[in-house]
Amino acid sequence: MRVHIKRFSLDDEIKQESVTYELEAKEQTLLAILQEIKSTQDSSLSFTSSCRSSVCGSCAMRVNGVEVLACAYKPKDGDVVEPLKNMPVIRDLVVDMDKALTCNTKAAAFSSKNSKNIALSPDDEKVNELQSDCILCGSCYSACPVYESNENFIGPFALTRSWRYVSDKREQDVDQKIEAIQKDGIWDCTLCNECVPVCPQGIAPKQDIMMLRSKSGVMGHIDPNMFGGGLDFGTPTF
Amino acid sequence: MGKLQYALFTGCTAKESTPEQLMSTYAVAKKLDIEIIELTEASCCGASHLQDYDDFLSLVLNARNIAYAEKHNMTMITICNTCQLNTAMTKHRLDSDAELKARVNKKLAEVNPDLQYKGTSEIKHFLYAIIDDFGLDKLKSLVTTPLSQFNIAPFYGCHNLRPSELQAGDNPYVPTSLDDLIIACGGANVEYEEKNKCCGFHVELQAPHTAAVLTGNALMGAIDQNADWMVTPCPLCHLKLDTQADHAGKAVGRELEIPVLHMQQMVGLALGCSKEELGLKHHVTDVNFV
Numbered sequence: 001m002r003v004h005i006k007r008f009s010l011d012d013e014i015k016q017e018s019v020t021y022e023l024e025a026k027e028q029t030l031l032a033i034l035q036e037i038k039s040t041q042d043s044s045l046s047f048t049s050s051c052r053s054s055v056c057g058s059c060a061m062r063v064n065g066v067e068v069l070a071c072a073y074k075p076k077d078g079d080v081v082e083p084l085k086n087m088p089v090i091r092d093l094v095v096d097m098d099k100a101l102t103c104n105t106k107a108a109a110f111s112s113k114n115s116k117n118i119a120l121s122p123d124d125e126k127v128n129e130l131q132s133d134c135i136l137c138g139s140c141y142s143a144c145p146v147y148e149s150n151e152n153f154i155g156p157f158a159l160t161r162s163w164r165y166v167s168d169k170r171e172q173d174v175d176q177k178i179e180a181i182q183k184d185g186i187w188d189c190t191l192c193n194e195c196v197p198v199c200p201q202g203i204a205p206k207q208d209i210m211m212l213r214s215k216s217g218v219m220g221h222i223d224p225n226m227f228g229g230g231l232d233f234g235t236p237t238f
Numbered sequence: 239m240g241k242l243q244y245a246l247f248t249g250c251t252a253k254e255s256t257p258e259q260l261m262s263t264y265a266v267a268k269k270l271d272i273e274i275i276e277l278t279e280a281s282c283c284g285a286s287h288l289q290d291y292d293d294f295l296s297l298v299l300n301a302r303n304i305a306y307a308e309k310h311n312m313t314m315i316t317i318c319n320t321c322q323l324n325t326a327m328t329k330h331r332l333d334s335d336a337e338l339k340a341r342v343n344k345k346l347a348e349v350n351p352d353l354q355y356k357g358t359s360e361i362k363h364f365l366y367a368i369i370d371d372f373g374l375d376k377l378k379s380l381v382t383t384p385l386s387q388f389n390i391a392p393f394y395g396c397h398n399l400r401p402s403e404l405q406a407g408d409n410p411y412v413p414t415s416l417d418d419l420i421i422a423c424g425g426a427n428v429e430y431e432e433k434n435k436c437c438g439f440h441v442e443l444q445a446p447h448t449a450a451v452l453t454g455n456a457l458m459g460a461i462d463q464n465a466d467w468m469v470t471p472c473p474l475c476h477l478k479l480d481t482q483a484d485h486a487g488k489a490v491g492r493e494l495e496i497p498v499l500h501m502q503q504m505v506g507l508a509l510g511c512s513k514e515e516l517g518l519k520h521h522v523t524d525v526n527f528v
Contacts, residue, residue, distance in 0.1 A: 065411070065431075066411050145435060145436045145438075145448075145452055146441070146445070146448050149447070149448045149451040149452060150445065150447070150448045153448075187441075187444040187445070188441055188444055188445040188448060189440075189441070190396075190436045190438055190439070190440045190441045190448070190449070190452065191286050191396070191397075191440045192396040192400070192435070192436030192440075193396050193397070193399075193400030193401055194396070194400065194435075194436065196400055196401050197400060197401065197402060197410050197411070204401065210286075210289055210290060213290035214289070214290050214291065214292075214293060216290075217290050217291040218291075223443070223444050
């Protein structure tokens with residue numbers, strides 16, 4: 001079985017080459033194959049991984065143009081493996097996630113210091129249980145066409161996490177969190193759904209963005225760019 | 239096979255902004271002997287924007303539209319990807335939540351006591367009605383003007399592909415339906431990276447630069463792979479790719495000129511419909527090859 005890996009190096013100058021590795025065909029994950037290549041064929045091959053069980057999110061990469069977790073994907077003969085898109089490549093399949101991760105701060109996607117210390121019922125937990133499962137693997141940022149064309153866009157996982165906290169009944173600073181995602185945030189999403197099928201956790205960031213838009217509308221926000229921000233939809237009476 | 243009959247949900251765009259798409263839908267249906275009953279009572283689907291302001295109202299509106307198709311006891315066909323997504327999503331939510339369905343029906347009864355959402359009508363885009371119900375082999379046998387001299391780039395449009403559980407069966411990563419339709423019409427399908435990407439329509443007003451770059455990327459992808467023209471099943475994608483080509487060209491720093499046809503216009507051309515029947519004069523980028 002052959003696997004083609006697009007390798008990148010920043011040692012001297014930016015270099016990119018596709019290297020083909022021959023391996024014995026057997027039922028195993030892409031991560032196992034990468035580890036085999038590293039230990040038996042080429043120790044310089046670089047990639048990140050940790051848990052090997054789709055929990056940590058550190059081995060996200062692209063196979064034939066589609067984002068996958070290497071520890072969950074079973075490769076086929078002829079697969080082309082490359083790093084995530086829309087992030088600087090450090091080496092081979094290792095990318096710099098810092099910018100995407102700082103979007104969480106920009107979106108205020110965290111629990112506020114003064115959040116209420118009250119017990120949640122099982123129903124309360126269900127509200128954002130799925131969103132809490134995000135493993136920050138970066139697949140949605142790699143697939144997002146808006147993040148690709150607007151470097152300031154807050155991006156899918158940060159907005160999913162924003163909804164996770166905005167929808168939490170313990171949260172006290174909902175106003176600030178909603179304010180934080182108005183510019184370069186929820187209204188810039190094209191609703192294309194690219195982030196949905198690539199999520200290994202089955203989260204639908206686009207749906208969370210729709211929920212945040214709805215919440216923003218209810219709180220009196222309108223799209224800051226639309227018609228110069230001067231359009232008043234009025235108060236719905238239905 | 240008996241005569242195919244569908245209830246057509248036109249959506250707003252085909253009525254107001256892309257009348258040539260509606261004309262060509264009827265022209266193609268006539269050629270294929272498909273009976274269409276237009277749901278004249280139907281309203282807007284919410285266009286993925288009403289949902290932001292009132293989710294329940296959008297469910298009621300879409301349930302109301304579907305209920306009219308159910309009254310005819312017919313499958314509902316859509317000719318807009320966003321209408322397709324919103325109606326399919328409404329159906330999915332109401333069919334899987336009896337309590338929500340009851341709430342929606344209670345609201346519907348206030349509007350019209352005879353109107354009830356039952357969940358009996360299927361909803362599919364006209365593209366899939368042609369492929370799945372009519373059949374590509376049969377379509378092929380009716381082609382009188384094969385489009386054999388053209389390289390045609392398919393542009394699928396997001397809302398017919400994702401989320402895949404609501405859609406007709408195309409693989410969101412490797413869709414083939416529109417490619418298959420092009421081949422059935424005698425054309426050569428063009429492979430390019432952007433064929434299943436976003437056109438940017440839904441941020442046209444909010445983030446014009448992003449929207450223009452996405453449109454530009456799609457047009458460049460098709461042009462660079464030697465497409466003679468593009469084809470799309472979605473009138474919203476068509477609005478971006480056709481009317482905004484000049485603006486998109488400025489955003490990506492390159493002149494971009496390529497005719498973009500509606501899926502129905504392409505099929506109509508292959509079936510021998512006239513230029514007038516297909517409304518080919520309505521395009522911003524001239525359809526200069528007919």
